[in-house]
Amino acid sequence: MSRDRYVTFENIDCYLNAVEVLDAMHELFTKNTEAKNEFWERFLDNIDSNYHEVYSKAECKDILYHVCSNVFYISDLFEEYKFEKGIELLEIAEMECC
Numbered sequence: 001m002s003r004d005r006y007v008t009f010e011n012i013d014c015y016l017n018a019v020e021v022l023d024a025m026h027e028l029f030t031k032n033t034e035a036k037n038e039f040w041e042r043f044l045d046n047i048d049s050n051y052h053e054v055y056s057k058a059e060c061k062d063i064l065y066h067v068c069s070n071v072f073y074i075s076d077l078f079e080e081y082k083f084e085k086g087i088e089l090l091e092i093a094e095m096e097c098c
Helices: 014-031 038-045 063-068 071-080 084-097
Strands: none
Touching: 014 038, 014 063, 014 071, 014 084, 038 071, 063 071, 063 084, 071 084
16 A cells, blocks of 8 residues: 555554654663763653653644654664664654654
């Protein structure tokens, strides 16, 4: 099935894409604790800790916004640590949703 974000967002779950990017970031920070600096601490402070459950509810901060507005920084992070999984997930989120 072909997906074209310019025609429709049908069959694209942008919030799931954002969750996967955040999960990859947490995985990277667990594997490489030196990667988590003050910038990333503040970034994560702006995201509810239970983002898996509430990521698209109106009363919670919009994780898709946070991921999309920081694509270049997140990309640099993943590239600096050669974290291929994160690079691939971010590319999907960026191309389909940002």
